[in-house]
Amino acid sequence: MSVAAHFSEAYGRPPVAVWAAPGRVNLIGEHTDYNEGFVLPLALDRRTLVAAAPAEGATTVRSSREAEPVAFAAATVVPGEVTGWAAYVAGVVWAFREAGLPVVDLDLFVEGDVPVGAGLSSSASLECAVAVALAELTGTALDLTEVAQLARRAENEFVGAPTGGMDQMAAMHGVADRLVFLDTRSDQVELIPFALAAHGLRLLVIDTRAPHRLVDGQYGARRADCAKAAELLGVPALRDATADSVETLADERLRRRARHVVTEDERVLEVVDRLRAGKDPRTIGPLLAASHASMRDDFEITVPHVDVAAAVAEEAGAHGARMTGGGFGGCVIALVDTETGDRVTDAVTGAYAERGWDAPVVFDAVAADGAGRA
Numbered sequence: 313m314s315v316a317a318h319f320s321e322a323y324g325r326p327p328v329a330v331w332a333a334p335g336r337v338n339l340i341g342e343h344t345d346y347n348e349g350f351v352l353p354l355a356l357d358r359r360t361l362v363a364a365a366p367a368e369g370a371t372t373v374r375s376s377r378e379a380e381p382v383a384f385a386a387a388t389v390v391p392g393e394v395t396g397w398a399a400y401v402a403g404v405v406w407a408f409r410e411a412g413l414p415v416v417d418l419d420l421f422v423e424g425d426v427p428v429g430a431g432l433s434s435s436a437s438l439e440c441a442v443a444v445a446l447a448e449l450t451g452t453a454l455d456l457t458e459v460a461q462l463a464r465r466a467e468n469e470f471v472g473a474p475t476g477g478m479d480q481m482a483a484m485h486g487v488a489d490r491l492v493f494l495d496t497r498s499d500q501v502e503l504i505p506f507a508l509a510a511h512g513l514r515l516l517v518i519d520t521r522a523p524h525r526l527v528d529g530q531y532g533a534r535r536a537d538c539a540k541a542a543e544l545l546g547v548p549a550l551r552d553a554t555a556d557s558v559e560t561l562a563d564e565r566l567r568r569r570a571r572h573v574v575t576e577d578e579r580v581l582e583v584v585d586r587l588r589a590g591k592d593p594r595t596i597g598p599l600l601a602a603s604h605a606s607m608r609d610d611f612e613i614t615v616p617h618v619d620v621a622a623a624v625a626e627e628a629g630a631h632g633a634r635m636t637g638g639g640f641g642g643c644v645i646a647l648v649d650t651e652t653g654d655r656v657t658d659a660v661t662g663a664y665a666e667r668g669w670d671a672p673v674v675f676d677a678v679a680a681d682g683a684g685r686a
């Protein structure tokens with residue numbers, strides 16, 4: 313049944329329309345966004361769909377994944393009042409109000425195929441889909457970056473997750489066959505060609521399904537380390553530090569954290585240079601591998617499931633592989649020749665079986681368009 317049909321069944325009338333926003337994978341540039349650095353994600357062809365129509369008296373959110381609807385008042389909802397998955401919806405409504413934009417109560421039905429809890433930004437896709445629906449239904453003209461900033465505010469200040477802005481910007485600015493090169497200091501976007509099939513390449517997403525561990529606390533701890541390192545170096549953000557300057561940090565842990573961020577920014581810029589110049593995308597493989605090593609050894613955000621997937625993928629012929637997203641589980645991406653993809657998938661699946669781990673779920677990353685009418 314379509315999301316519009318679900319809406320009609322639940323609310324007894326059809327929706328005005330269906331809006332959608334994609335999940336993302338990040339090709340390279342991890343934990344650089346809250347350091348005012350560079351990221352290079354792509355929007356996936358997996359999306360969150362939101363069917364919506366104005367309602368009287370209250371906003372109601374339903375999903376085929378959830379037994380119970382959640383209700384709140386658009387005019388008064390505040391942080392803490394709505395928790396769980398519906399907080400991403402209520403947070404967007406609240407962020408509009410905080411920005412002085414009009415809000416209305418809505419009936420909403422949410423569905424989608426962005427895996428939840430896999431580090432593919434299902435939450436940002438939900439926020440952005442709700443934001444474009446609310447903007448259109450209130451007749452509010454916003455550009456892509458303004459929507460992304462409202463969605464991020466919902467995530468940071470309503471949900472309370474201290475993330476950077478990459479995921480929402482990717483969900484809004486994504487374009488088919490393009491990477492979203494984002495300078496997170498200026499929020500300037502440049503679309504970079506990424507037509508893999510034309511080069512005989514695939515980008516595999518290996519969802520490791522690693523058991524989750526303390527993700528929130530660890531993410532905040534990394535943020536705090538980066539802020540401390542920037543303060544000690546006397547720069548506004550680690551984006552302004554140099555590879556040489558971070559080696560002067562006396563604290564060993566802070567030195568490694570800062571080294572990751574500075575070298576990761578350099579790797580993003582190098583990947584962008586190569587792709588912009590039309591070089592064979594295979595040449596970025598070693599930079600993906602170096603990014604993974606930096607996350608493993610310096611930033612310490614990988615876990616055995618992702619380390620094994622990245623290492624085995626490269627042994628089986630991937631040009632480069634790295635964890636993507638916030639860390640402590642989630643997904644690994646692997647750049648592979650079209651004909652090598654199945655061998656890489658089989659090798660990682662086999663390595664997991666040998667260790668008694670659940671099989672990974674592997675699919676192709678297809679760079680798709682950002683949020684809008686479905």
Ligand code: GLA
Nearest residue numbers: 342343475476477478637638
């Ligand atoms: C999560 C956050 C992003 C970013 C990545 C790490 O996805 O939501 O803002 O910090 O982790 O690169």
